[in-house]
C-alpha cells in the first residue's frame with residue numbers, strides 16, 4: 001500500500017482533533033502529505049424547506065463563513081501541524097461528506113483518517129463519518145471517540 005496523501009477532515013470540534021495523533025504519526029511513518037479539509041455547509045440546499053432566501057444576505061453570510069473558516073483552519077494547522085513537513089489546507093462549500101469524497105478523487109488521497117464523531121456525537125457514528133466510510137474508494141480509518 002502506497003500512502004502519499006492522508007486526508008484529515010475537521011469540523012473544528014475537539015472530537016475531530018482526536019484523530020490528529022494518528023494523522024501525524026502515520027504521515028511521518030509514510031513520509032506522506034497531510035490534507036486538511038473543512039467544509040462550510042451550504043445553506044442553499046435548505047432553501048426548499050424554509051422558502052426563498054434573501055440572496056444578497058446569504059452571499060454575505062457565506063463570505064463571512066469563508067473568512068472565518070480560513071482563520072480557524074490557519075489556527076488549527078499552526079497549533080498542531082506546524083512541525084509537519086508538508087500539509088495542505090482545503091476549504092470547500094457544500095455537503096461535508098460529498099465534499100470529502102470529491103477531494104479524495106480530485107487529490108488522489110490514499111487514506112482518510114477521521115474521528116467517529118464530530119460536533120454532535122449522538123450515535124455510534126456521525127453521519128459524515130458513516131457516509132464517507134460507506135462511499136469512499138480508499139481506506140478510511142475511523143478513530144473511536146465516545147461522545148462527551
Ligand code: ATP
Nearest residue numbers: 009010011016039117118119120121126127128129
Ligand atoms: P452529526 O451526524 O449529527 O453531524 P457528528 O457531528 O457527531 O454527528 P459527524 O458530523 O459525522 O458527527 O463528524 C464526524 C467527523 O466527520 C468529524 O470528526 C470530521 O472529521 C468530519 N466532519 C464533519 N463535519 C465536517 C465538516 N463540515 N468539514 C469537514 N469535516 C467534517
Ligand code: MN
Nearest residue numbers: 118119120126
Ligand atoms: Mn456533524
